[in-house]
Amino acid sequence: MREIRNEQLKLSAFHDQLDNGLDVYVIPREGFKQTYAMFSTKYGSIDREFVVPGESEPTIVPDGIAHFLEHKMFEQENGEDVFKTFARYGAMSNAFTSFDTTAYLFSSTDFLDENLTTLLNYVQEPFFTDENVEKEKGIIEQEIRMYDDDPNWRVYFNLIEGMYQVHPIAIDIAGTVETIQQIDKDTLYKCYNTFYHPSNMSVVVVGDCDPAHVHALIRENQAGKKFQRQPEIERIFPDEPTPVRRARHEERMLISMPKLQFGYKDMSRPTGKDMIINEYATSIGLEALIGKSSALFNKMYEEGIVDKRFGWSYDATPRFAHSLFGGNSKDPDRVLQVVEAAFAEALQNGISEADFNRARNKMIGQMVSTLDSARAIARHFTTYTFRNADFFDIIDVMENLTLEQVNQRLREHLVPEMLTVSIVLPK
Numbered sequence: 001m002r003e004i005r006n007e008q009l010k011l012s013a014f015h016d017q018l019d020n021g022l023d024v025y026v027i028p029r030e031g032f033k034q035t036y037a038m039f040s041t042k043y044g045s046i047d048r049e050f051v052v053p054g055e056s057e058p059t060i061v062p063d064g065i066a067h068f069l070e071h072k073m074f075e076q077e078n079g080e081d082v083f084k085t086f087a088r089y090g091a092m093s094n095a096f097t098s099f100d101t102t103a104y105l106f107s108s109t110d111f112l113d114e115n116l117t118t119l120l121n122y123v124q125e126p127f128f129t130d131e132n133v134e135k136e137k138g139i140i141e142q143e144i145r146m147y148d149d150d151p152n153w154r155v156y157f158n159l160i161e162g163m164y165q166v167h168p169i170a171i172d173i174a175g176t177v178e179t180i181q182q183i184d185k186d187t188l189y190k191c192y193n194t195f196y197h198p199s200n201m202s203v204v205v206v207g208d209c210d211p212a213h214v215h216a217l218i219r220e221n222q223a224g225k226k227f228q229r230q231p232e233i234e235r236i237f238p239d240e241p242t243p244v245r246r247a248r249h250e251e252r253m254l255i256s257m258p259k260l261q262f263g264y265k266d267m268s269r270p271t272g273k274d275m276i277i278n279e280y281a282t283s284i285g286l287e288a289l290i291g292k293s294s295a296l297f298n299k300m301y302e303e304g305i306v307d308k309r310f311g312w313s314y315d316a317t318p319r320f321a322h323s324l325f326g327g328n329s330k331d332p333d334r335v336l337q338v339v340e341a342a343f344a345e346a347l348q349n350g351i352s353e354a355d356f357n358r359a360r361n362k363m364i365g366q367m368v369s370t371l372d373s374a375r376a377i378a379r380h381f382t383t384y385t386f387r388n389a390d391f392f393d394i395i396d397v398m399e400n401l402t403l404e405q406v407n408q409r410l411r412e413h414l415v416p417e418m419l420t421v422s423i424v425l426p427k
Helices: 065-072 082-088 112-123 130-148 151-163 185-195 211-223 272-290 295-303 332-349 353-370 374-386 391-400 403-413
Strands: 002-006 011-017 023-028 035-041 049-051 092-097 102-108 201-207 248-253 259-265 311-316 321-328 419-426
Touching: 011 211, 023 211, 023 374, 035 112, 035 374, 065 092, 065 102, 065 130, 065 185, 082 092, 082 112, 102 112, 102 374, 112 201, 112 211, 130 151, 130 185, 151 248, 151 259, 151 321, 151 419, 201 374, 259 332, 272 295, 272 311, 272 321, 272 332, 272 353, 272 391, 272 403, 295 332, 332 403, 332 419, 353 374, 353 391, 353 403, 374 391
Parallel strands: 023 201, 248 419
Antiparallel strands: 002 011, 011 023, 035 102, 035 201, 092 102, 259 321, 259 419, 311 321
């Protein structure tokens, strides 16, 4: 067990890689009432084509299988209800599937050993049968149809589909009603055995706990299971063309107020610390330009064309990157007109030093505040570790960014030809 220490944050992560390849991180936070644990795999909806370790030919699986697999992991061969087991020990449990990660988690104020053991065991004891797979298809089909009827999801996913031409991020995380019908128990086991191997996973535990004790518990638990070392998984992705798939998409649904999302596709793919520099140079620039305290946001708000829920985000990974902006608007085209004019001016003249400092200080403050949340630390730490970056570097990176770097990133990112627009209008 080695200590990864950040003196600036007064924060340590105690790391060990077990013989089976599992990475274990314990981040002690003295005085925290809640302990939060995540057992995660570097496997998400975009991992649809890969070469199984030991095989030579690629495997292509049905869209939505990572999400389907997450659902099935809660069903145990002995009929035990995992949620009830956690509840017995006072824990709240959940799971999620994203584009590149699947995570199982719990939070509790007591019984850490029992809850952690439950988490480790149920995730490593899959139970798929023809019958329970068929039953799950009906449940997930209902979930898919629910999202298809959700205007917030439609405006978001229409945007993603408009940005990407061939990248699997443009495929709904849950798949489609048609693709989930192709899923069977053998394909689930193939995906499970490939991506749920400990060498492709991590455990992150955050709270008022003893790192040596937690590491010993996990090490003993894993020693009783038969996992051989597995080579790196070869993941296959199509070459995504630079241009967006479509510049604009409109859809009509039963809503009272139009919904607008727009964003810029980003083809930059830095790794490690450079990815964090790229991410936060972009984010500080966008916060300065269109954050809640910006002149642009206040102009749109005072004009009545956006409400207080209008916002932005920037997501950067080794496989994809993009910015998103949006919310409800009575006049989406007026919003686009105002934003595009403001962005064009910023690209020509740059943001001011005062706006840069305001945005950077705000984002540093937000990141410092996450250190008071076990949940936020665990999720951020897992995300950056899986992307071969260090969560502990973020504040230092922001403090050392310059106005010139931020303006350069805005010029690289806010390219008009990379803009995609999605609007849902009332029927």
